[in-house]
Amino acid sequence: MSKEAKGEPLDRNKSATTHRVTAIAAAYLRRCGCKPLETEVPISNDWGIADLGGFVYPTHTEAEQLKLFHGVDITGGQPNFEELIWRFGHLFTVICEVKVTRGDFQRDRKGKFSQRHPAHLCFLAYPKKMMDPKELPEGWFGLAADIERGCLQKVYAPTFLTEVHPQHPGDVIDFVAAVAIRCDYRTRYARYRTWVKMYRAKENY
Numbered sequence: 338m339s340k341e342a343k344g345e346p347l348d349r350n351k352s353a354t355t356h357r358v359t360a361i362a363a364a365y366l367r368r369c370g371c372k373p374l375e376t377e378v379p380i381s382n383d384w385g386i387a388d389l390g391g392f393v394y395p396t397h398t399e400a401e402q403l404k405l406f407h408g409v410d411i412t413g414g415q416p417n418f419e420e421l422i423w424r425f426g427h428l429f430t431v432i433c434e435v436k437v438t439r440g441d442f443q444r445d446r447k448g449k450f451s452q453r454h455p456a457h458l459c460f461l462a463y464p465k466k467m468m469d470p471k472e473l474p475e476g477w478f479g480l481a482a483d484i485e486r487g488c489l490q491k492v493y494a495p496t497f498l499t500e501v502h503p504q505h506p507g508d509v510i511d512f513v514a515a516v517a518i519r520c521d522y523r524t525r526y527a528r529y530r531t532w533v534k535m536y537r538a539k540e541n542y
Contacts, residue, residue, distance in 0.1 A: 355435055358435050358462050358463065358484065359376070359389065363433075374391035376388065387432035388462075389435070392513060392516065431458045434459075442468060454477075455508075460478045465482060470493045
């Protein structure tokens with residue numbers, strides 16, 4: 338099926354590998370409950386633009402899939418979902434950066450990846466052979482993509498910092514609004530046409 342048939346034109350400024358890794362990362366995050374999930378989401382406080390951005394109200398199962406219990410004080414050796422929600426709230430903002438070359442990754446190591454964490458959950462998606470998981474920025478998940486098979490090879494949880502990063506309530510509101518605006522840009526005309534058809538149908542009844 339062509340991209341025109343799917344209704345989602347590709348960004349011509351990005352390589353086919355970038356699109357492939359982005360799609361693999363998006364499929365994983367959607368499966369873990371992230372919705373809505375949008376591309377090119379601007380982040381407040383001059384952090385930049387995230388390749389993917391969204392948020393999630395995780396169920397217990399989704400929290401396990403997202404590997405969120407690693408940094409939580411677990412009682413009795415069992416994942417404590419209530420403790421997780423009590424500490425961070427029900428809504429978790431999510432971003433994913435996509436890097437497909439060593440040079441691009443190295444340029445951002447002293448830029449985006451050295452700044453404050455711009456979301457509760459931060460992911461870095463990359464082709465599986467591009468980097469060693471030990472090189473992941475502190476506090477970032479790694480999504481190693483198998484481009485040939487079109488799936489994730491492995492998800493790496495952060496090692497040095499807790500994986501959930503507290504966010505200022507104002508930043509959370511700005512983030513959710515940015516995702517909503519991106520969603521509106523993508524869907525507004527289809528939704529408007531639906532409203533027009535509904536109105537005309539009622540008028541002709």
